[in-house]
Amino acid sequence: MTLRIGFVGAGFNTRFHIQALTEVRDCEVVGIVSHTKASADSAAKLAKELGVGLSARAFDSVEEMTADPSVDALWLSNPNHTRIPVMEEVLAGSQRRETPLKGICLEKPLARTLQEALQVKSIADEIGVPTGYLENMLWAPSVVRAREVLWRRGAKLSGRPYLARAAEEHAGPHSAWFWQRELAGGGSLLDMMCHSIEAARWLLTEPGAPRSSLTPEKVSATVGTLKWDRPHYVQELKNRYGDAVDWSKNPADDFSRATVHWRTDDGQELLTETTSSWCFVSAGIRHTFELLGPEYAMEVNMAQCGASVFFSREVTGEAGEDLVEKQNAEQGLMPISPNEPAHYGYAGEDRYFVQSFLSGTKPKLDFSDGVEVMRLLMAAYKSAAEDRAIAPTEPELETYMPFGEVRLD
Numbered sequence: 001m002t003l004r005i006g007f008v009g010a011g012f013n014t015r016f017h018i019q020a021l022t023e024v025r026d027c028e029v030v031g032i033v034s035h036t037k038a039s040a041d042s043a044a045k046l047a048k049e050l051g052v053g054l055s056a057r058a059f060d061s062v063e064e065m066t067a068d069p070s071v072d073a074l075w076l077s078n079p080n081h082t083r084i085p086v087m088e089e090v091l092a093g094s095q096r097r098e099t100p101l102k103g104i105c106l107e108k109p110l111a112r113t114l115q116e117a118l119q120v121k122s123i124a125d126e127i128g129v130p131t132g133y134l135e136n137m138l139w140a141p142s143v144v145r146a147r148e149v150l151w152r153r154g155a156k157l158s159g160r161p162y163l164a165r166a167a168e169e170h171a172g173p174h175s176a177w178f179w180q181r182e183l184a185g186g187g188s189l190l191d192m193m194c195h196s197i198e199a200a201r202w203l204l205t206e207p208g209a210p211r212s213s214l215t216p217e218k219v220s221a222t223v224g225t226l227k228w229d230r231p232h233y234v235q236e237l238k239n240r241y242g243d244a245v246d247w248s249k250n251p252a253d254d255f256s257r258a259t260v261h262w263r264t265d266d267g268q269e270l271l272t273e274t275t276s277s278w279c280f281v282s283a284g285i286r287h288t289f290e291l292l293g294p295e296y297a298m299e300v301n302m303a304q305c306g307a308s309v310f311f312s313r314e315v316t317g318e319a320g321e322d323l324v325e326k327q328n329a330e331q332g333l334m335p336i337s338p339n340e341p342a343h344y345g346y347a348g349e350d351r352y353f354v355q356s357f358l359s360g361t362k363p364k365l366d367f368s369d370g371v372e373v374m375r376l377l378m379a380a381y382k383s384a385a386e387d388r389a390i391a392p393t394e395p396e397l398e399t400y401m402p403f404g405e406v407r408l409d
């Protein structure tokens with residue numbers, strides 16, 4: 001059986017997924033919808049060139065693609081501010097189908113606020129098909145392997161781990177909408193701490209135990225605008241993206257950290273420490289995971305993929321991201337990744353959701369988990385704003401908007 005996938009969004013992330021699908025069996029790309037026909041055509045062309053979607057084509061709308069019987073499942077990778085309208089179109093399209101979709105995957109973060117995330121989940125509940133929350137770090141092979149070994153040997157003999165640390169820091173995202181807080185919903189915290197908080201929680205959770213075996217009790221966080229509101233960098237953003245991106249008037253956070261206190265179902269206290277940044281400039285990204293327990297530790301540095309290259313000052317080439325994602329230089333000693341889509345977990349993630357949807361099994365990470373991640377992100381923003389620890393059960397979080405009103409385009 002083959003799962004025929006339609007993508008919504010044709011940008012950076014969809015192109016990563018399309019590359020990852022070269023390592024995934026039993027699926028093909030059949031459709032793409034994007035903001036422009038040209039970008040959808042370009043992603044369809046990539047799927048054809050890579051042999052993962054020989055009949056891939058651009059559709060005119062999300063509703064049309066969802067309703068089309070040639071599509072079995074959707075991978076939604078559209079900008080954060082378009083979550084609700086896209087989900088509404090998916091609902092309209094699904095109501096025109098004779099057979100239901102086999103599943104819908106949606107990229108992190110589930111939405112911009114907890115209120116929106118609950119709305120996304122409620123529309124999905126109405127559609128009534130299995131959902132997947134796309135958090136690739138839970139399938140990154142080095143993290144998966146280190147977690148497995150640590151729990152099997154260290155935790156088994158000396159007791160469960162108690163502290164997980166995760167960091168994802170780079171020099172800033174690649175499209176204008178990320179930098180407009182009313183569209184993205186926030187800055188580095190919303191964009192990247194969703195990865196780190198979920199990965200750290202998962203590292204601390206005993207393999208095979210349910211998510212509910214750890215309860216988050218309080219969140220304390222700090223956010224800062226360290227670099228991108230400086231006049232030189234305000235202007236740089238305007239030069240790149242136009243006057244709509246103005247961090248002198250509408251800055252978001254370009255650095256964030258959070259500590260979450262967790263309680264196990266047998267009463268032990270655990271901690272996660274996470275950081276995210278859009279102002280980290282170095283050779284590649286700072287992307288690390290640590291898990292510590294009574295007699296052991298594990299550490300994964302995603303930027304060390306086992307290969308690096310050196311270019312002398314005589315080698316002057318065009319700026320690009322052909323060595324690693326978010327690369328900052330083309331000279332000197334630079335890390336390279338042999339296979340980024342696999343290394344970051346996209347291939348494993350897509351393989352998992354393809355097989356879950358084909359077999360009709362409920363995925364282990366779905367929209368309700370995306371809602372829980374969003375609850376912690378809102379608690380982190382509220383903690384930073386009010387300078388106090390916040391319990392994720394605070395009812396105000398359901399209407400909390402870190403930067404005031406959000407905008408639907």
Ligand SMILES: NC(=O)c1ccc[n+]([C@@H]2O[C@H](COP(=O)([O-])OP(=O)(O)OC[C@H]3O[C@@H](n4cnc5c(N)ncnc54)[C@H](O)[C@@H]3O)[C@@H](O)[C@H]2O)c1
Nearest residue numbers: 009010011012013014034035036077078082107108109175
């Ligand atoms: N898992 C990860 O590590 C990871 C990495 C990057 C992005 N993401 C997530 O993926 C999503 C997309 O990010 P990106 O980096 O690809 O952004 P991008 O700006 O590179 O691409 C966005 C794409 O969506 C299209 N688009 C805009 N409005 C649309 C609409 N209403 N309907 C359909 N398509 C629309 C654009 O034309 C573009 O092709 C975001 O939610 C982001 O958080 C996840």
